[in-house]
Amino acid sequence: MPGDKSISHRALILSAMTVGETRITGLLEGEDVINTAKVMRALGAAVERTGEGAWSVKGVGVAGFAQPEGPLDFGNSGTGCRLVMGAVAGCPVTAKFDGDASLRKRPMQRVLDPLTRIGARVIGVAEGGRLPLTLQGARDPIPIEYEPPVASAQLKSAVLLAGLAAPGETIVIEKEATRDHTEKMLTHFGAQVRVEACGEHGRKITLTGRPELSPAPLQVPADPSSAAFPLAAALIVPGSDIVIDGVMMNPLRTGLFLTLREMGASIETLSAKNDGGEEVADLRVKSSALRGVEVPAVRAPSMIDEYPILAVLAAFAEGTTRMRGLSELRVKESDRLAATAAMLRVNGVAAEIEGDDLIVHGKGRVPGGGTVATHMDHRLAMSALVMGLASEKPVAVDDAAFIATSFPGFADLMRGIGAELS
Ligand code: S3P
Numbered sequence: 001m002p003g004d005k006s007i008s009h010r011a012l013i014l015s016a017m018t019v020g021e022t023r024i025t026g027l028l029e030g031e032d033v034i035n036t037a038k039v040m041r042a043l044g045a046a047v048e049r050t051g052e053g054a055w056s057v058k059g060v061g062v063a064g065f066a067q068p069e070g071p072l073d074f075g076n077s078g079t080g081c082r083l084v085m086g087a088v089a090g091c092p093v094t095a096k097f098d099g100d101a102s103l104r105k106r107p108m109q110r111v112l113d114p115l116t117r118i119g120a121r122v123i124g125v126a127e128g129g130r131l132p133l134t135l136q137g138a139r140d141p142i143p144i145e146y147e148p149p150v151a152s153a154q155l156k157s158a159v160l161l162a163g164l165a166a167p168g169e170t171i172v173i174e175k176e177a178t179r180d181h182t183e184k185m186l187t188h189f190g191a192q193v194r195v196e197a198c199g200e201h202g203r204k205i206t207l208t209g210r211p212e213l214s215p216a217p218l219q220v221p222a223d224p225s226s227a228a229f230p231l232a233a234a235l236i237v238p239g240s241d242i243v244i245d246g247v248m249m250n251p252l253r254t255g256l257f258l259t260l261r262e263m264g265a266s267i268e269t270l271s272a273k274n275d276g277g278e279e280v281a282d283l284r285v286k287s288s289a290l291r292g293v294e295v296p297a298v299r300a301p302s303m304i305d306e307y308p309i310l311a312v313l314a315a316f317a318e319g320t321t322r323m324r325g326l327s328e329l330r331v332k333e334s335d336r337l338a339a340t341a342a343m344l345r346v347n348g349v350a351a352e353i354e355g356d357d358l359i360v361h362g363k364g365r366v367p368g369g370g371t372v373a374t375h376m377d378h379r380l381a382m383s384a385l386v387m388g389l390a391s392e393k394p395v396a397v398d399d400a401a402f403i404a405t406s407f408p409g410f411a412d413l414m415r416g417i418g419a420e421l422s
Helices: 005-015 031-042 078-089 109-118 153-163 181-188 224-236 255-262 297-303 307-316 327-331 336-345 378-390 401-405 410-416
Strands: 019-025 046-051 054-060 094-098 121-126 130-136 169-174 193-198 202-208 241-248 266-275 278-286 318-323 350-354 357-363
Touching: 005 019, 005 031, 005 054, 005 078, 005 153, 005 181, 031 046, 031 078, 031 401, 078 094, 078 109, 078 130, 078 153, 109 121, 109 130, 109 153, 153 169, 153 181, 153 202, 181 193, 224 241, 224 255, 224 278, 224 307, 224 378, 224 410, 255 266, 255 297, 255 307, 307 318, 307 336, 307 357, 307 378, 327 336, 336 350, 336 357, 336 378, 378 401, 378 410
Parallel strands: none
Antiparallel strands: 019 054, 046 054, 094 130, 121 130, 169 202, 193 202, 241 278, 266 278, 318 357, 350 357
16 A cells, blocks of 8 residues: 555655654655655755655754745645645745645635734735735744634644744644644654643644754555555455555544444454554455445544545445535545535436535445546545446546546556456
8 A cells, every 4th residue: 555645745844844864664656745745845855765665855944944946836735735834834935835726726715814823924825715825934933822613634734834933832722633643743753742632522732832853764654545445445346355454543544444344344453553653454354245324524534535435335335324524525636525426426326415414325236337527636536446346337537647646556556456447
């Protein structure tokens, strides 16, 4: 499995904010992460590929970024873009942020709001708080206490990265806990981060500003969001029995596995260990008869990227699956709520959207035969292709190119376990 995308972005950005050299292994070499590597170079860090998945980053220290010469291009990546906005907001540099047509549609105002409170200035921005935009970092950043209005690890991380350069304590209070890779990696590099439970599902994160971040080796574990695709294929293709090695099992990322077990999936944890601060496990997956379930809204942050593939599995299940509280899917690489429903319908599956819920009526079989519009969204493309492995007629996608943003070896890996892709 390829390295985790969230951790790979953070590995490059945070190591670029240390003083000294960090060696990273297992880095995801997908287009999104490569764009972040280029951006770190443009901001003055020395970033070099030394082998397959092996990278060396010589950092410039907290608030040490250099003035970039041209615009920073994040391609398709919301994570790269929003995290670097945070990192730049605490530095006295001015940078233009841009991306592809998908990224230019995504909301950035949610990040700009707290960053301007910290002291950054938005010099120019496209209508509706979209890219391209130019951000002038704060000369004297101010530590803030911030409650994100939506559950978003990108937003939380942007504030924490800006807070690194502010004196005193930057506090983020999340109503619902989101992936905590930034907090963990900051601690790994020597920052003081305190995490406390807050309410039933939330957390309070307190970062002490102006640390000297010290380099430390990083091993990126396998991405559970990528593992979801071969895992799903094994569940729906009769007679399958596969083992997926070394999948990261951070509890803030494993909502899909929990849901699938509730649906009757055979997913066995063969070995579990702690590797580089994250739990990882080998998973044995066998084809299974699935049943529809109700997925509570509170679980969404721990499986936010997995709804398209879960919707495919729900179509192969018997009975109705209702996935609640999916408003954030509307602002992913595409409007994933609408696009996922459309993907199913064009392949003969009954699906509807009610408010922020997606409802899939599973019949244990999928007619297939449709061509799925993927809207520059890698996860829709991979979900549709996996659906085609077990549908009655093959499934086509209009564009498979964006798969390379997160899972460049997808086609080879799937062929290796028996998929026919052409
Ligand atoms: C990510 C956070 C999530 C997720 C994205 C990666 C991250 O986005 O969808 O793929 O690495 O922080 P939001 O923060 O917008 O929920």
